[in-house]
Amino acid sequence: MRLVPIGAAAVLFGGWWFATNGSAQVVPPEPHRHPGNFAAIEQLVTEINSAEKSEQINKMRNFGYIMARLKWSQSRPVKICFIDPAVSNETSSPKTIERIITLAMKWVQPSYANLTLDFGPPSARRRCSSADNGDIRIGFDPKSPYGPNWSVVGNDSSIPPDKPTANFYFEPDSGLAYYFPYTILHEFGHALGLIHEHQGGNCEGEFDFTLLYQYYGWTKEQIDANFRHLTNPGIVQLTPYCKGSIMNYVVDKAYYYQKTASVCYTPPISQLAECDQKTASVAYPPVVAAQSQAASQVYSIVEASTDDTLPNEQKKLLLAGAADVAQKAGLPDQLVDLIKRTAEDPTSFTDSTIRDLRLTLSNISKITVGGAASGPAAPNILMPAPSPAEKKLIVNIFKSLPAGQ
Numbered sequence: 001m002r003l004v005p006i007g008a009a010a011v012l013f014g015g016w017w018f019a020t021n022g023s024a025q026v027v028p029p030e031p032h033r034h035p036g037n038f039a040a041i042e043q044l045v046t047e048i049n050s051a052e053k054s055e056q057i058n059k060m061r062n063f064g065y066i067m068a069r070l071k072w073s074q075s076r077p078v079k080i081c082f083i084d085p086a087v088s089n090e091t092s093s094p095k096t097i098e099r100i101i102t103l104a105m106k107w108v109q110p111s112y113a114n115l116t117l118d119f120g121p122p123s124a125r126r127r128c129s130s131a132d133n134g135d136i137r138i139g140f141d142p143k144s145p146y147g148p149n150w151s152v153v154g155n156d157s158s159i160p161p162d163k164p165t166a167n168f169y170f171e172p173d174s175g176l177a178y179y180f181p182y183t184i185l186h187e188f189g190h191a192l193g194l195i196h197e198h199q200g201g202n203c204e205g206e207f208d209f210t211l212l213y214q215y216y217g218w219t220k221e222q223i224d225a226n227f228r229h230l231t232n233p234g235i236v237q238l239t240p241y242c243k244g245s246i247m248n249y250v251v252d253k254a255y256y257y258q259k260t261a262s263v264c265y266t267p268p269i270s271q272l273a274e275c276d277q278k279t280a281s282v283a284y285p286p287v288v289a290a291q292s293q294a295a296s297q298v299y300s301i302v303e304a305s306t307d308d309t310l311p312n313e314q315k316k317l318l319l320a321g322a323a324d325v326a327q328k329a330g331l332p333d334q335l336v337d338l339i340k341r342t343a344e345d346p347t348s349f350t351d352s353t354i355r356d357l358r359l360t361l362s363n364i365s366k367i368t369v370g371g372a373a374s375g376p377a378a379p380n381i382l383m384p385a386p387s388p389a390e391k392k393l394i395v396n397i398f399k400s401l402p403a404g405q
Contacts, residue, residue: 003277027327070154070193072135074284075332077359080104081126081134083164085141091169092140095126100138103184107192112277113284115192116322118355130162132352136191139164149183154193166191178270185246185272194279195230197247203264204229208257216255238282242275262264294329295364302339302357305346312346319343335360 003106085092101119108115119316120126128137135155142148144167151166152159159165166187170180212223227249242248248266256262304310306317338357342349 014111026222049176070156071283072155072192073332073334074115074363075334075360076356077116077363078127078136079134080117080119080136080138081128081132083128083137083139085139089140089142089169090172094125098122099180100184101125104180104188106272107188108279111281112272113192113280114286114363115284116359118359133161136166137164139167141167142169144169149187149275151187151190153190153195178268181270182246182250182268185270186243189247189276192280193283194247196226196249197242197245198264198266199226199228199230200241201229201231202241203210203227203262206256206264209254211255224315238279239275242273244269244273244280245270245275247276247279291329291331291364294325294331295361298326298331298339299358299361301325302354302361304347306354315346316343317347319346331364332360 056340082092082097085195090096104117106208107113108117118126126134128134141164141391144150144164146167148169154163168184168187170183193200207227212218212227213220216223218226243264243266246269248269250266250268253262253265255257256265259265260267292373301318301322305315305322310318319339320343323336323343326339327336336359338353343352
């Protein structure tokens with residue numbers, strides 16, 4: 001626990017030191033603070049507060065929720081890259097990065113968010129660059145202007161492509177076992193588009209904002225942006241309020257009028273709650289079985305088309321057939337368009353394109369290697385490639401066709 005010298009008399013509230021005189025400026029030692037990108041959040045709050053509020057939205061007070069316009073598309077993998085800090089630190093180490101990935105993947109395990117997170121292969125996690133940038137870009141800057149641990153909400157396009165959309169930095173040996181998993185899970189919830197659970201309305205009257213303004217260490221605007229009830233026609237209600245949700249703030253009991261008896265008081269947590277699973281699955285729902293089957297078929301055809309012994313004309317036929325199957329099954333338009341473009345010029349079928357197709361089709365079909373769906377290897381789970389016999393059969397069929405058929 002970090003104690004701040006306060007000089008004059010002080011009183012101990014729930015384990016935190018607070019100054020009793022008005023002359024000393026004291027920041028309570030708040031180890032679980034995770035400031036968001038204040039510029040982005042304040043812009044979002046301005047938009048929310050100035051938006052026209054419908055009667056239906058004004059009644060939305062008891063639900064965990066998501067900013068609908070900031071959801072990621074389920075039609076392609078969400079690419080994630082890491083920004084090397086100027087000076088390496090423990091948080092940016094390969095070992096810690098793997099811990100971050102393992103925790104992030106819990107949001108997309110079976111029955112959670114039907115979304116593919118692509119961190120690059122285990123042997124070479126993706127590093128942010130102009131050649132291979134990420135949708136989510138994670139920095140490790142201990143002096144980040146927004147605080148050590150934060151994330152913007154979902155696919156906020158207002159962030160320049162050369163800037164981080166999230167940052168993680170942990171002091172070595174903090175002694176807070178729950179803090180690391182809590183922070184990673186919470187911030188990745190934001191990265192998927194989820195808003196704070198306590199900002200759904202239930203907790204507006206639970207927080208002692210006088211104490212928050214005086215001692216929390218943030219400006220009034222920052223506290224309002226992260227604690228006050230948010231309403232907006234673009235916010236979609238998902239699940240009933242849940243005090244065990246990882247998307248709640250874990251703050252000291254002194255900041256609640258009713259202390260631990262508050263309906264919003266959340267003790268230290270380090271894992272996703274059942275309500276987080278429900279929220280994730282509603283935000284990113286599964287596809288129907290027919291689409292899953294079609295994705296498997298398309299995957300086999302796409303894999304067969306990568307055979308270098310096939311002439312380009314026959315590759316075109318294979319990929320055109322795959323696009324037709326995908327379109328008829330109602331698979332995402334972006335996926336269909338990508339296959340069609342590749343069918344027009346198979347030479348454009350780069351390793352990156354193949355990887356995108358594999359990951360997307362794998363996500364839709366939910367066929368995974370060995371049935372695994374979480375853990376260190378999870379970010380790169382792909383559908384099993386067609387068996388040699390199956391691939392050979394597809395290739396031979398197309399080799400037997402006259403050119404142009």
